[in-house]
Amino acid sequence: MSRISMLLVVAAVAGLSACTPDQERAAVGAGAGAVGAAILDGNILTGAAIGAAAGALCDDVSICR
Numbered sequence: 438m439s440r441i442s443m444l445l446v447v448a449a450v451a452g453l454s455a456c457t458p459d460q461e462r463a464a465v466g467a468g469a470g471a472v473g474a475a476i477l478d479g480n481i482l483t484g485a486a487i488g489a490a491a492g493a494l495c496d497d498v499s500i501c502r
Contacts, residue, residue, distance in 0.1 A: 440475060442481075446471055446481065446482070446485060458496070459493050459496065460493070462492035462493055462495060462496065463489040463490075463492045463493035464489070464492070465492055466488035466489050466490070466491050466492020466493065466495075467485040467486070467488045467489035467492065468485070468488070469488050469492075470484035470485045470486070470487050470488020470489065470491070471484050471485040471488065472484075473488070
């Protein structure tokens with residue numbers, strides 16, 4: 438996946454995020470995961486999925502408070 442495609446994925450995730458805090462954190466996490474994977478030459482979609490899960494769950498385990 439090219440860097441332009443990665444940016445489009447990040448923009449789409451951010452644009453589709455809803456207004457609840459968990460979904461906003463998931464969108465930010467997906468973007469951060471995708472960017473991190475791109476920097477490390479990893480799989481961007483996997484990075485985005487892991488980042489989204491981490492963002493959505495970080496409040497549940499008291500990391501984001």
